[in-house]
Amino acid sequence: MFRQHALRSVAARRYATASSGPQARAAVPNYDLFTQRLDKARATVLENRPLTLAQKILYAHLHDVTAMTRAPVAGETYLKLSPDCVAMQDASAQMAILQFMLSGMKQTAVPTSIHCDHLVEAYEGADKDVARSWQTSREIYEFLQAASQKYGIAFWKPGSGIIHQLVLENYAAPGTLMLGTDSHTPNAGGLGMLAIGVGGADAVDAMADIPWELKAPRVLGVRLSGSLHPWGSPKDVILALAGKLTVRGGTGSIVEYFGEGVSSLSCTGMATICNMGAEVGATTSVFPYTPSMARYLGATQRAPIANAADKQAAYLSADAQVAESPEKYYDEIVDIDLSSLEPGYNGPFTPDLYTPRSLMADAVAREQWSDKVSAALIGSCTNSSYQDLSRAASLARQASARGMKVAEGTEFLVSPGSEQIRATMERDGIQDAFESIGAKILANACGPCIGQWNRDENPVVKNQETNSIVSSFNRNFRARNDGNPQTMNFLTSPEMVLGAALSGRLSFDPRADTLTDGEGKEFRLQPPTGDELPKDGYAEGRAEYRPLLDHQPAMEIPIAPTSARLQSLEAFAPWNGQEFAATRVLVTVQGKCTTDHISAAGKWLKYKGHLENLSRNTLIGAANAAMDGRVNLVRNAIPGLHPAEGSIPDVALAYKTAGVPWLVIADYNYGEGSAREHAAMQPRFLGCNMVVARSFARIHETNLKKQGVLPLVFARPDEDYFIFAKDPHELVVSTQGVKDINEHSPVVTLLVERVRDGNTVESHLVECRHTMSADQIGWFKAGSALNLIASQQGTTA
Numbered sequence: 060m061f062r063q064h065a066l067r068s069v070a071a072r073r074y075a076t077a078s079s080g081p082q083a084r085a086a087v088p089n090y091d092l093f094t095q096r097l098d099k100a101r102a103t104v105l106e107n108r109p110l111t112l113a114q115k116i117l118y119a120h121l122h123d124v125t126a127m128t129r130a131p132v133a134g135e136t137y138l139k140l141s142p143d144c145v146a147m148q149d150a151s152a153q154m155a156i157l158q159f160m161l162s163g164m165k166q167t168a169v170p171t172s173i174h175c176d177h178l179v180e181a182y183e184g185a186d187k188d189v190a191r192s193w194q195t196s197r198e199i200y201e202f203l204q205a206a207s208q209k210y211g212i213a214f215w216k217p218g219s220g221i222i223h224q225l226v227l228e229n230y231a232a233p234g235t236l237m238l239g240t241d242s243h244t245p246n247a248g249g250l251g252m253l254a255i256g257v258g259g260a261d262a263v264d265a266m267a268d269i270p271w272e273l274k275a276p277r278v279l280g281v282r283l284s285g286s287l288h289p290w291g292s293p294k295d296v297i298l299a300l301a302g303k304l305t306v307r308g309g310t311g312s313i314v315e316y317f318g319e320g321v322s323s324l325s326c327t328g329m330a331t332i333c334n335m336g337a338e339v340g341a342t343t344s345v346f347p348y349t350p351s352m353a354r355y356l357g358a359t360q361r362a363p364i365a366n367a368a369d370k371q372a373a374y375l376s377a378d379a380q381v382a383e384s385p386e387k388y389y390d391e392i393v394d395i396d397l398s399s400l401e402p403g404y405n406g407p408f409t410p411d412l413y414t415p416r417s418l419m420a421d422a423v424a425r426e427q428w429s430d431k432v433s434a435a436l437i438g439s440c441t442n443s444s445y446q447d448l449s450r451a452a453s454l455a456r457q458a459s460a461r462g463m464k465v466a467e468g469t470e471f472l473v474s475p476g477s478e479q480i481r482a483t484m485e486r487d488g489i490q491d492a493f494e495s496i497g498a499k500i501l502a503n504a505c506g507p508c509i510g511q512w513n514r515d516e517n518p519v520v521k522n523q524e525t526n527s528i529v530s531s532f533n534r535n536f537r538a539r540n541d542g543n544p545q546t547m548n549f550l551t552s553p554e555m556v557l558g559a560a561l562s563g564r565l566s567f568d569p570r571a572d573t574l575t576d577g578e579g580k581e582f583r584l585q586p587p588t589g590d591e592l593p594k595d596g597y598a599e600g601r602a603e604y605r606p607l608l609d610h611q612p613a614m615e616i617p618i619a620p621t622s623a624r625l626q627s628l629e630a631f632a633p634w635n636g637q638e639f640a641a642t643r644v645l646v647t648v649q650g651k652c653t654t655d656h657i658s659a660a661g662k663w664l665k666y667k668g669h670l671e672n673l674s675r676n677t678l679i680g681a682a683n684a685a686m687d688g689r690v691n692l693v694r695n696a697i698p699g700l701h702p703a704e705g706s707i708p709d710v711a712l713a714y715k716t717a718g719v720p721w722l723v724i725a726d727y728n729y730g731e732g733s734a735r736e737h738a739a740m741q742p743r744f745l746g747c748n749m750v751v752a753r754s755f756a757r758i759h760e761t762n763l764k765k766q767g768v769l770p771l772v773f774a775r776p777d778e779d780y781f782i783f784a785k786d787p788h789e790l791v792v793s794t795q796g797v798k799d800i801n802e803h804s805p806v807v808t809l810l811v812e813r814v815r816d817g818n819t820v821e822s823h824l825v826e827c828r829h830t831m832s833a834d835q836i837g838w839f840k841a842g843s844a845l846n847l848i849a850s851q852q853g854t855t856a
């Protein structure tokens with residue numbers, strides 16, 4: 060039966076003290092194993108060349124170094140890696156588990172955890188909202204809990220916290236490699252871990268101990284100098300970096316921080332920086348091991364990991380030659396001087412639109428952004444550390460001492476990252492400080508950050524009014540938070556959010572402007588102060604929110620056949636060995652098309668485990684280049700097929716029903732955003748055979764490959780994309796090169812014919828490229844990666 064026992068023993072050896080069942084916390088990493096593997100790689104294919112930290116961790120996790128014949132080339136070579144652990148959130152875990160159920164495995168091969176955080180809707184406040192989520196999502200929670208018990212997974216129930224905060228508190232360990240089914244998994248880079256956001260299908264690889272493939276990334280060095288000024292925060296580092304690099308600047312790269320400024324940062328501050336590295340498209344971000352990481356490990360009851368890591372200075376940082384001459388070893392270097400870094404405000408609608416605080420008032424006037432702040436939100440996985448909350452609370456205390464509350468018409472919401480953080484915040488008076496100025500404390504869950512924000516009664520949402528919100532979150536695509544496309548959402552530090560909450564204005568600069576106190580007197584806030592870690596240690600929180608660690612291999616996993624939210628998967632059909640022919644262009648997407656646009660979250664989250672129902676939202680956020688950028692509207696190519704013009708999922712479903720294959724033409728960085736594989740599964744389910752883009756976001760391109768969709772990029776993106784921008788419903792596409800597809804010949808040519816009234820009126824040959832490795836071609840041929848895994852085990856998916 061499928062290599063299972065041998066493979067699991069390999070997985071177990073990655074930890075010095077391994078456990079066979081679900082784990083509450085990471086065991087001490089097996090640094091001897093990592094350094095042995097690294098030394099072997101260095102001595103052979105790497106020819107003893109100096110390495111960055113990111114390269115060291117990657118090469119220490121090569122599945123089989125002897126299988127490599129030459130040094131990896133960034134952007135070309137696929138590395139086959141053995142991750143140490145997996146973490147999944149409740150929305151993405153559903154599909155991952157449904158897939159894992161088809162693999163035939165009895166237990167996950169590496170420690171795995173599931174975190175129920177995305178399905179709790181923010182409405183009345185913490186406990187009530189968690190209780191409501193049990194009413195609305197009980198079948199999902201029971202499904203995930205039963206699967207956790209069956210496969211030996213640690214299960215964190217709703218209310219226990221947000222995946223990335225819980226991973227940082229419990230599972231992150233320096234120098235290890237983790238996969239997480241969420242794009243902000245890189246948060247754990249703040250604890251020196253290479254933590255990479257993937258789709259559920261990749262997580263299934265790791266859970267089955269199948270080597271996980273990653274194209275060797277570039278390493279982008281960010282050199283930090285100086286130290287933060289009193290109003291500065293780690294968030295400002297990543298806000299500024301996003302402004303410099305844009306949402307595409309980190310694509311294909313790991314961002315590695317170095318320089319003397321690193322030592323001035325807290326572990327949780329570094330986690331914030333790594334978390335939002337997802338917004339520059341980076342594969343992940345990582346910091347070298349520092350004393351602040353050791354302090355954090357000690358404070359979170361993992362002193363043995365700190366003790367082991369303390370002895371691994373050579374492994375847990377870049378080689379000395381890299382530190383001496385970074386220009387020689389990093390593919391690119393960006394310099395950031397912390398001392399001169401201003402607080403940043405990024406937005407609206409994109410996380411890379413950076414405005415330094417001092418220019419914000421001018422920008423508000425010039426861009427006609429709504430100055431009135433209708434809601435101010437702090438917390439989330441990005442910014443809910445003790446340091447963040449205690450610094451923000453110091454500002455709240457100043458205001459409440461003067462009889463102030465948040466501005467009229469401004470909601471102030473706090474999302475703690477975990478039960479441990481919430482309980483510590485309550486014990487240390489931080490919660491009181493927030494509540495004294497009018498805060499509502501939400502559940503330890505994602506809430507408004509993922510659009511789970513019941514704000515429907517608020518007039519700005521009800522009437523779709525233009526308004527501004529300010530948050531310490533990480534992502535701000537249009538309509539993400541409250542579903543209102545007119546809500547302008549700005550990302551900033553928790554300290555700046557407090558300023559916005561108290562003033563109610565976007566243009567307010569807490570460093571320079573004055574507030575009016577309860578007696579009508581003007582005053583200026585003093586710079587925030589706070590503690591890196593709680594002086595009295597972290598409070599444990601309520602026992603009911605500790606993880607369930609209960610391995611029951613005989614457990615039945617409940618999926619009701621009538622369920623609207625869970626559906627067993629059926630395997631996708633394998634490729635028929637022929638060129639694609641008579642393929643129709645469903646839509647030519649114009650501009651930004653994130654995974655939120657391809658597979659919306661918000662109210663659709665409840666269908667994450669039901670592919671058929673979820674596919675009704677496919678591409679509903681996409682703008683059609685052929686119809687003046689109209690969103691979710693396309694023409695039907697087939698005469699007599701209903702609807703002649705309609706929503707993208709309606710027309711896609713009509714094609715599926717009529718057996719007409721279709722493709723998507725996409726703009727630059729298609730699929731940026733989250734790791735959700737639904738954005739690849741849904742088009743596949745509806746009959747998509749290809750996505751042809753000017754460029755792809757890395758995770759989404761891999762997800763398409765995993766689901767058996769052929770991703771191609773235009774060889775001439777600035778010319779050929781426009782062939783498809785006019786009346787694409789008239790185009791009929793066939794391929795040349797798919798039949799002979801292999802990893803050595805990347806070219807696939809599209810024969811594009813414009814057919815009007817049955818006559819071909821023009822035709823084009825459009826050269827495209829694929830980036831598939833030999834293994835990925837195996838997925839494509841099998842119909843999906845899962846089909847291939849199942850066939851290797853002698854079962855059918």
Ligand code: SF4
Binds near residue numbers: 440
């Ligand atoms: Fe949750 Fe938002 Fe963090 Fe994603 S980014 S895990 S939605 S809090």
